[in-house]
Amino acid sequence: MEKPSILGDSNGHHFWDGELPFYQRKDIKTAYIQLQTALSNIRSRIDIEFGKKEWKLIDPAHESFSYCKDRSKEGEEDTGMQGAIYGVEKENYERILHIVKEELQPYGFTKIIDVSDVDLYGTNIHNVKDGGYVGITLNKSKSSFAMSYTTGCRPSSGSKGGGESSGEGGRSSASNGAS
Incomplete structure (x- = not known):
């Protein structure tokens, strides 16, 4: 696993935006x-393997996304919570990971970045080509995932x-699906 690197460049491109044009x-x-499909499958598999959990903090489905700008390209992005549970033993983190x-993996999220610290296990799984990442954390003392x-x-x-070669422009974005 790698440790995190720079968050972005001065042209408004962040590491989570993807390397493809x-x-x-x-x-x-x-x-x-x-992402909704994969994260739903993850919740189901955790329930099957570790017992049915009461999942909280799952953002509702929506059809509008936040404005963003990657260099000179305008598009949309989305950020959301996809579940939190309690009672997860720290010994189970590697299996959950x-x-x-x-x-x-089938959706291109393959680059593993360890963001753990003294209080929690944390991993970001990036899609380097298309962009985006999923972050998971497990609080070591509170057993919350x-x-x-x-x-x-x-x-x-x-x-x-x-044009695709332009490196000009900034970045502006909202979060959590607000347009």
């Missing part, structure tokens, strides 16, 4: 549906911007 990335709706990686995601800036039906 903007219009070659999967669009926002596809990314959203794929394995489940998360298996469910995300949580999952969240961001899609990174993606093309949408209303995307616009300059």
